[in-house]
Amino acid sequence: MPRPRSLQPDRLAAAAVAIIDRDGLAGLTMRAAAQELGLSTMALYRYVADRDELELLVCEWVLRDLDATVPDGPIWTENLKILSQRVRASLAAHQRVVPLLIANRQRCHAVLRWTESALAVLTAAGFDDADRVVALRGLVAYLNGALLQESLGALAGPGTLVMAALPAADFPLLRDTARRAGTVSADDEFDGGLSIVLRGLAAMVS
Structure with a gap:
């Protein structure tokens, strides 16, 4: 039997994101999502089969405006930088969702489209076979790690203050490093680390 059409996926995803923004990932349950929408928990199961399906809706919704097209600039490292910055910008308002995106990276269509574009840039730069695998993994590992770290708090946050003492x-x-960390902006932290990764990739095909 087809599911009723009265609750659109975007509305359900937006409600789930609102819960995560407010209460963190631990706060996202089927019951909480139903309450956010003014439904009973059982009624929610008419629209999503389980929490896994709800999480995937969240991932797609948060990245719904992500531009995953390949940049047309002449410098491939700059194109990878642009692609990476687009992901960060798309998540700026919903940083608590980052761990969910990492967990669903292999089934979220928005992430898969972005990955295809990153691979196109790497391929055009001369990466193939195992080198392309390693290059992609290295780029994604930095991107995921940087986004996750940023979602946990700024450099000048409480954890850094503890280390500074x-x-x-x-x-x-x-x-000493912790004391200097407060002078580094979030943009400089992200772009600086990304530049290190891109220089390493460039050395692989030079």
Whole structure:
């Protein structure tokens, strides 16, 4: 029997994202989503089979405006930078969703389309076979790690302040680095780390 059409997927996904933004991933349950929509929990199952399906809707909704087209610039490393910055910009308002996107990266169509474009850039740059596998994994590993770290807090956040107060005799470099971290903007942190990765990739095909 087909599901009723009274509740559109976008509305359901938006409600789930609102819960995550407010209460974190732990707050997203089928019961919470139903309450957000003014439904009974059982009624919600008429629209999604389980939480896995709900999570996938969230991933697609958050990245619904992501431009996954291949940039047309002449420098391939800049094109990868643009693609990476687009993902970060798409998640700026919903950073708590990042772990969910990482967990669903192999089935979210928006992520798959982005990955295809990144592979197109790498292929045009001369990567193939195992090198292309390693290059993609390295890029995605940095992107996922940077986004996850940013979602957990800014460089000048409470965790960094704790490290900045460590005993200088035991952790002189960590203490000094933590104290300087507050001067680094989130944009500089992301772009600086990405530049290191891209220089490494460029060395593979130079």
